[in-house]
Amino acid sequence: MMSVLIATSVTSGVVVLVGAVFLACAVEMVEALTIVLAVGHTRGWRSAFEGTGVALVALTALVAAFGPALVHVPLSTLRLIVGGVLLIFGMQWLRKAILRSSGLKAKHDEDAIYEETVAELRAAGESPDRDRIAFVMAFKGVFLEGLEVVITVLTLGTSAHRLGLAAIVATIAVVLVGIVGVVVAKQLSSVPENAMKMAVGVLLVSYGTFWTGEGLKVRWPGNDTMLLGLVPIYLVVTWLLVALARRSSPSAHAEALAQ
């Protein structure tokens, strides 16, 4: 009985960890890839790849510097900090996804971002052999989106004592989105980004609640299994908030006026 309970709690923790890391990394990769594709198509692939490569080296250095250091932080302190950061981060994602779903905020449009980046790069004039603008644009895109991936992997991985698993899942998500992105090229807008963002938000808030509690020595009923209990609670709350926010959206207002 005890072994079944332990196995269930370990599995539920792993499922939420894998889901959160995979979806978060996939969303960030879509955003980074959109910028790299825009740079490559407009100003040539050499500088786009150089910018991407340098950003990846910088991100790897950050992981190598902070990853082992985080392991030495006392577990309850680490979990409290990680829990707080995940709660803030998760609620920001969830809020944005709720506002986009209800029509109160414009959806993240990869096509529009692609076109905007292309227009910005074209306005910069002719592209020389060594293109500084393209390099900086690709570097910034990959580094800033990658930094969010690094924070997600480090915080979730170290607090769950599964940094290796988190890193592997993140790599799979990044490679998978990279391959799909290259194949479909400019059609990244068809990725259901808001739904993914909402799912990540729910998982991050669930993890954040759980780790904050662990850090403050709250004894959860069912231990790690409680993580799986928090996910449906936040899903229902999200659904309710979307329904309530929809009533206030301009589209709902316009429909009401038309009737």
Add this chain to the structure above:
Amino acid sequence: MKVGSVVVRLVKGFAMFWWDFLVGDTPEITVAVVVIIGVVALLSEAAHANAVAFVGLPLLAIIALAGSVQRATRAARRKRP
């Protein structure tokens, strides 16, 4: 001098990143999470009220999220012609 200005720029950039990351345009969420941690710490460690703490933690998070969405909704309503 040059090295100093590069270091200042790096530190500024690092601080700006964390400010945008943790506060950005939703300071109410950051404040709410700090308050939640304080309240749950009091309940759990000072009052030893574990049951209230594990019910209160997600409940306070839900209230904070609903409050932030409500704030954005009101702002959108004000913008509506």
